[in-house]
Amino acid sequence: MFFVFNFALFNFFSFFSAHKMSNGTRKSVVVVGGGPAGATITRILSSKLNPTTTSLTLVTARPFAVHLPACIRMTTTAEGKLEDQVLIPYDSLLVKNNGIIKVARVTSIELGKDATGTVILSTGERVDYDFLVLAPGSEWEGPLAFPDDRAAVLEHISSWRRKFENANGIILAGGGAVGCGPSFCFILCLTCDNNQC
Numbered sequence: 001m002f003f004v005f006n007f008a009l010f011n012f013f014s015f016f017s018a019h020k021m022s023n024g025t026r027k028s029v030v031v032v033g034g035g036p037a038g039a040t041i042t043r044i045l046s047s048k049l050n051p052t053t054t055s056l057t058l059v060t061a062r063p064f065a066v067h068l069p070a071c072i073r074m075t076t077t078a079e080g081k082l083e084d085q086v087l088i089p090y091d092s093l094l095v096k097n098n099g100i101i102k103v104a105r106v107t108s109i110e111l112g113k114d115a116t117g118t119v120i121l122s123t124g125e126r127v128d129y130d131f132l133v134l135a136p137g138s139e140w141e142g143p144l145a146f147p148d149d150r151a152a153v154l155e156h157i158s159s160w161r162r163k164f165e166n167a168n169g170i171i172l173a174g175g176g177a178v179g180c181g182p183s184f185c186f187i188l189c190l191t192c193d194n195n196q197c
Contacts, residue, residue, distance in 0.1 A: 030129040034060025038135035056099030075143035
């Protein structure tokens with residue numbers, strides 16, 4: 001996946017370099033999605049693009065990134081207060097403040113002529129693009145179905161912690177990261193005395 005990501009980014013820069021400023025106007029790059037892929041692409045672009053010739057916009061549903069692997073544990077226990085580390089603000093994402101971040105959901109994308117277009121946001125705002133990068137991520141169910149607002153996310157986390165605390169039993173299906181992560185947390189909680197692990 002790392003190879004595919006780097007190859008795609010290389011191709012993007014090659015294409016962009018060949019087409020930028022072709023008509024003498026300032027170009028605009030819009031990245032949709034502020035998860036791991038979208039945030040990484042935005043950070044790299046903000047360090048490479050010249051703000052006098054190209055504008056950069058990240059459109060993301062939340063004013064913070066969510067580190068999903070750590071969320072598995074965060075939703076099961078308050079130990080370590082992981083929400084302070086897992087909900088990562090975007091305040092240092094852009095290199096030298098090169099770009100802007102718009103917090104909204106994308107409701108539609110209108111295609112224009114010559115492969116340009118407009119991204120329509122849930123706020124009603126329209127963001128024109130010359131280059132569009134789609135990295136919308138995934139929607140999850142259950143404990144990882146986080147709302148967009150920070151206060152609502154914190155309440156969601158508390159609600160799931162109470163559910164796990166009050167459960168008579170828990171069944172985990174699957175041996176992937178989502179299944180194994182909580183299993184490990186639960187085993188630690190059951191086998192450690194007075195949190196002395």
